[in-house]
Amino acid sequence: MNSAVSQEFRNTDALNGAEVLLRVLVEQGVEVIFGYPGGAVLPIYDALFRQGTIRHILVRHEQAAVHAAEAYARSTGKVGVVLVTSGPGATNAVTGLVDALMDSIPVVCISGQVPTALIGNDAFQEADTTGITRPATKHNYLVKHGADLAPIVREAFEVARGGRPGPVLIDLPKDVSVARAPLPEPGNGRLHRLYSPRLDADREAIRQTVAAMKRAKRPLFYTGGGIINSGPEASQALRELARRTNFPVTSTLMGLGAFPTTDRQFLGMLGMHGTYEANLATHGCDLLIALGSRFDDRVTGRVDAFSPNSFKVHADIDPSQINKIVRVDVALQGDVGRTIRALLAAWDDDGQDLGEWWAQIDAWRALDSLGFQQDMKPDAIIRPQYAVRRLYEMALGTGRDTYVSTEVGQHQMWAAQHFQFDKPNRWLTSGGLGTMGYGLPAAVGAQVAHPDALVIDIAGEASTLMNIQELGTIAQYRLPVKLFILNNRYMGMVRQWQELLHGSRYSQSYSEALPDFVRLAEAFHGTGMRATCVGELDDVIARMLAHDGPVVADICVAQDENCYPMIPSGAPHNEMLLGPDAEANAAKVTQEGMALV
């Protein structure tokens, strides 16, 4: 036990539930909690007040607490911790919990609950939190007795970080946090015979994979967020495996940074807004090795036309992901980092000559599918892609460790396409759930975890308004977060789909009555800047990066820019729209495709 803690709670026999909770959190290595107080958690906040080990970050909305904890977890590899009150506190947290569930982020959320005697009475600020969050979490608990508290909290951390990580909620009635509770030694009073997913893939499956790798003429690694979850060693192993095999690598949105996006062997992201070379390589490969990715519909497009002629291998720690959407030939169930190391150990460097495959990939790459036209006259309108590229180049120029979060929409895809990530854990985005409003609280979490790093939220003006109150948190803790808004005055991705699929009828997608973001920044004690044309962009970025406090940069960009390349809903990978000239093709989108999201 940490000595600071034992000083704080000298008398272990007289601990109440709230103190037991905090002691177990410290024992689990928790340094920071993101939370918001309320009636049902007052005893916990009182216990927090009387200790000095755990730092509490007061957010402005419970959803933001979870997103901040997610980013904290994603950028550090630790479990993120959230503390909210009962009723609305817990229901506000639900979006964040589902976000963490979809993206496999380890989070432990402690919610207050009305006293056990009042549960079921429709008491003030009562909600059936375990009922509401059952499908929003990997597992949840209602602590009915103080004796269960410490074992439950310990198990919650084990569940959150074990196997495929995810969010766990502990609902803690107020009487349990007030009453005395025991603090047994770790290992005592375990509750569940925990599921323990296998970590090492089947040896025969490894052998079959290596045999397939040897005969492959057009192989491809399709990597995902599981590699980030597996830890930096998994990214390192992936780099070595790619170097030794000379196989090309494509990545999902969640996996960006596991393999250096600037590497020659990296084809860019695949899927709906993936590059031409990544998607055609996926379509045309003869061996597809999925590493910690889950064949999301944004990746596969039309499933029956997905990578039609490839031998498929799927490495995943969660057996329920294997054969869920795409049937595979070999399943490598286990920790993806260990699986990659097992493949490395079995690979004897005698694969096929991949010259033709690389020549084909380079021909696709020559199309420059991420290209865009930027008029460089000083008063020209800024293209959003250009703004992201300049932001990347100038951030790189600072030499600082850089973390990027995003909201959800066009700007998110442009950030994924045009910002480069050479290290894992630096890219924080809402992939599975697609939660607008994720980016600003995520930037809070990343900056709290990495006080000296450069943390940028690449945002859209519509998304960021969904959690703009976090500028208050940023001000309170003097977090030097940079909010970089690509302001096109539209919910851009909605507008793009309306243009391509709904006859340019822009129903409710115009951002009417926007605030003045510069003055908004000032109202929250920060610094606001604006760039309205190309000639102003570099100066704004330079001043933003040089400023040591929080900045809101309002970058006014072209309103009509669409995000390309794009695989329309229901289309296979080899029917991509490459740019505005191809928009006529959108007429081909079928009724079935229109029904897809």
Place this chain on the structure above:
Amino acid sequence: MSNVIQTAVIAVLIENEAGALGRVVGLFSGRGYNIESLTVSVVDPSEKISRITIVTSGTPMVIAQIKAQLARIIPVHGVTDLTASGPYVAREMALVKVISTGDARTEGMRIADAFRARIVDTTAGSFVFEMTGAPEKIDAFVDLMRPLGLAEVSRTGVAAIARGLETFHSNQESF
């Protein structure tokens, strides 16, 4: 693997704790899987273990998904697919109330006898039959009773167990 819809009988051992059944039922509704029947009862009171028997249907890929998703639920101790792991016995119990007099009443008793249904309650105008058997046999019995004054049916859903020396643990799926 085919795309043919098949029926599967899945047995789950789960800790008997608050909300455990809700996690299983919620999985089926949340992911759009079918439940044809579901039975649950404590089978090991000292260990607080319940056994759930689920009859479901889907393509082989969906059935495999269901089993993997069930195994992911934290209080679940194990999952067995009885349909996939060899011969098994599946039984269901039904209570069938028939209200009739005269010839219909006599005919009802005759059929009940043929089906080996037991009379567990009787009045001058009614019978309650108890019948145990395969679900198809109960279906047939209920159909025959329909024109003879069938008033009400209560069925337990299927309980199932492997034949012979096989046990839940020897057939348990590993995930």
